[in-house]
Amino acid sequence: MSRNFTLCLIALCLLTQTIQAQPLENTKPLTLEGDIASQIVTGADKFLLRQLDNTITARERYWNRDSSSAAAYEASVANSRARLAEITGVVDKRKTFGDLQIVAGTGGPVEVAKGESFLAFNVRWPSVRDISGVGLLLKPNKPNGAYFIAIPDADQTPEMISGLADGLPADQQYAKRLAESGFTVIVPAVISRQYESRNNRAKMTTREFLYRSSYELGRHLIGFEIQKVLAVVDWCESRNDSDVQIGVVGYGEGGLLALYSAALDTRIDATLVSGYFDSRQDMWSEPVSRNVYGLLDQFGDAELASLIAPRSLVIEAAKGPEFELPSEGGAPASLDTPDPKVVSSEVARAKKLIGNEQLDALSLIVSGDGYGVFASEKALQSVAAAVLPNSKIAAVGSAPKLCRELTDVQARESQQAHEINAHTQWLLTESHFIRKDFFKDVDTSSVEAYEKTIEPYRDYFREETIGHFDLPFKALNPRSRLIEETDAWTRYEVVLDVFDDIIAYGIITIPKGIDEGEQRPVVVCQHGLEGRPQDVIGEQNIQYYSAFATKLAERGFITFAPQNLYIFKDRFRTLQRKSYPQRKTLFSLIVPQHQQIVNWLKTQPNVDDKRIAFYGLSYGGKSAMRIPPLVTDYCLSICSADFNEWVLKNATTQYNFSYMFTGEYEIFEWNLGGTFNYAEMAYLICPRPFMVERGHFDGVGEDQWVGYEFGKVRFMYQGRLKLKDKAEIEWFDGPHTINGVGTFKFLHKHLDWPEPVE
Structure with a gap:
């Protein structure tokens, strides 16, 4: 009997395993x-690195x-030059x-220092609006009539x-050496890599801090510094009066600024780039302040060099420069000397792109073994002769004698940073009007006219803001396994193929009692930052998610909880870094x-394909603003614990809730200030139903800004398009969490599914 019982138990276990x-x-x-x-994150990393490799050949499009003549060549690259400026x-x-403004006190000499063959002055000059360039003017005693702009490294x-x-050997003081050789030299100050906490929160360099708001507003710290050079x-x-040599x-x-400036401005006759030129394919690992959205889509350093020809x-x-930046809120980064072999290869590629020896004035000088001193005499002699034929670099002279106290470098930098920050804060106030002008072609005379004229904006959002991989989907190849079953529902894990190395994964919860042939509405329930599908079904973090995917299933909805990419901290944030140079973002894969x-x-027999809704919390709310505009099969969208005056939240330095001070260094999106705030993203969801769920004490923002931004959405729906019941907001007395009251009613109403009887 004992043996029979054991056999039955084994059979029961095997049957249970088979069912499961x-x-x-x-x-x-x-x-x-x-x-x-x-x-999923590992696969995305492999995919993005492969796509990065492909950019070199893809950018040829x-x-x-036209290398037939210098004039023809200049005309043929004009559009690329304009794109680089953008x-x-x-x-x-x-x-x-x-004229330059000489900065000096009321007493003592005007010059700050006197060399054997030049005078040095502190100078300032206007650039853009209230941003000024500052630095030194080195004025030779016997000027040769030509000019050099000598740009230091950020350190x-x-x-x-x-x-x-102090700080450099005399033979590497390249501004001084050019002045000693008869050139008038202007030396602009560059924002440093000073590393410190910002507003007592995330630690980052000053360059990254200024990059963040600029990037969100369609500007760039690099761009501001280029403007100072071009001024x-x-x-x-x-x-x-006659042609001047510069x-x-x-x-x-x-070197970065010199390369970009010369690529943009044909008035620059000759350029020396030292310790910078590289392939740029690993720019995602460099300081984030070097990130230029879409750069590698069209430009590597070879392409930039080809613009100078x-x-x-x-x-x-x-x-x-060689250093590492830790992950303490700012973007981690490492910078090493460019591999001389890679430098040589990139120079060779640039020469091939130029395509005509008569137009090729590109030369490579290797200092030592490629790891030697920067601004070597050979390099300086080469660029000096290119600016002014027959000019010679003079022997190193003695150190200049100071005539007055040197400028307080820290105070100068603080003022420069303040000017750039003040400018971006002004741009922030103007951004509403810029976006309004951007959307001027939308016709709101009728819903039909609106749906037609909003489509070009959807295309722009897809291609320029989110980024789109123009690749065919793989076959779905659905795989699943049963993970849990109750009297009310059955739950499966599901995996689908998307692209090579890219899969989609989530948990579907199917209510029991669905009749044969019956089709139910679906709610896709999206987790937030560092979240998982298990959060929204209630296995963990119930204080935020309130098990809303399970609660909705118990109300009769089919629910699907996807795994999105924003998990594992720097691992996923690095995916964003690898996406940006390709004119892509994380959502280029999530969409x-x-x-x-x-x-x-x-394809599921019990799903009504016209009633599939999206509901996301926090980063899932961020997803609710970016996915449904492009996945138009979602019939409605609910943004919980995220809706905001989003551009303000990213770019302001006035409010502590701003991302300017936090560790989400991946959050900034190129030029949202000039294109799509959350209201404009909601316009891409319109005329489908849209709802916001907002807790009064949710620290992601403040009620007045949420209300301000939603007011624009409500006016579009109800004022312009007369859609009286399709845009709603629920305010509740609570924190950063799913409330599940007004939103559940919204789902029942617009998915046409009866509310449970109390």
């Missing part, structure tokens, strides 16, 4: 083990160089001015490369994952 292993109808068994969320934020008109000061302050070019040009020299971050460009392979989820849901 049974997949959902019309799916294969899911055999994937381990942490599927981690595997933007170029049609993505670096060099879009504002510079101020006109008569150097104008005084260091001019020989006025000096304006000044140099105004000094002579050169630019830069090292490290200064037929003018002279000297590339110096030399030891560059197709959701499209495949919807595609699969629509």
